[in-house]
Amino acid sequence: MNYKLLPLSIFLLLSILIIRTTMAGDIKGKIRLKGSVRSAGILVYIEHVDSTFTPPQKHAVMDQKDLMFVPEVLPILAGTTVDFLNSDNVLHNVFTPSKCAGSFNLGTWPKDKIRSHIFTKAGCFATILCDVHPDMQAWIAVLQNPYFAQTNKSGDYEIKNVPPGKYNLIVWEPFYETKTLHVEIKKTGVSELNLILKRKSQ
Numbered sequence: 001m002n003y004k005l006l007p008l009s010i011f012l013l014l015s016i017l018i019i020r021t022t023m024a025g026d027i028k029g030k031i032r033l034k035g036s037v038r039s040a041g042i043l044v045y046i047e048h049v050d051s052t053f054t055p056p057q058k059h060a061v062m063d064q065k066d067l068m069f070v071p072e073v074l075p076i077l078a079g080t081t082v083d084f085l086n087s088d089n090v091l092h093n094v095f096t097p098s099k100c101a102g103s104f105n106l107g108t109w110p111k112d113k114i115r116s117h118i119f120t121k122a123g124c125f126a127t128i129l130c131d132v133h134p135d136m137q138a139w140i141a142v143l144q145n146p147y148f149a150q151t152n153k154s155g156d157y158e159i160k161n162v163p164p165g166k167y168n169l170i171v172w173e174p175f176y177e178t179k180t181l182h183v184e185i186k187k188t189g190v191s192e193l194n195l196i197l198k199r200k201s202q
């Protein structure tokens with residue numbers, strides 16, 4: 001052991017610890033699904049932020065393409081309008097049995113047409129179905145605040161510019177166990193939160 005290098009080693013170790021444990025403005029990390037190579041589209045969101053948020057003018061989009069809803073999970077801020085497209089050469093329908101979304105049925109429409117719905121109730125996870133194709137299924141997560149993200153193909157996510165406070169950070173995937181992590185955000189810096197989700201027991 002070279003004792004001249006000891007202070008430097010301690011400094012580097014402390015720096016790493018500080019970077020790892022400072023809970024601040026941005027949250028990022030990596031989520032994996034146990035027993036699966038798939039890592040994309042996992043939803044990470046802050047449950048509640050003490051403020052009110054204006055929904056975006058821009059509509060969110062859920063397409064129906066190759067007999068699938070795209071994306072499978074669509075997170076939106078409460079009050080956002082969702083445009084449901086049909087990009088297939090067959091008729092598709094959109095309905096939800098979820099009471100929190102008003103159990104609506106938008107009817108059936110052909111390729112390149114759009115029908116829309118406004119999702120107003122925060123905390124509602126609406127199951128979206130097509131009565132023409134029973135295998136089609138998607139979810140719209142209606143969230144209280146805009147501090148949410150979805151993982152990319154590598155499982156990485158990032159939520160930027162979160163106001164300081166203590167929060168529940170929720171990791172949600174329809175077929176895996178939902179996890180809640182406690183996070184304290186300070187004025188600056190990055191919190192790193194990584195997780196492996198277990199599949200729901202059948």
Ligand SMILES: [Cu+2]
Nearest residue numbers: 092130132133
């Ligand atoms: Cu369909």
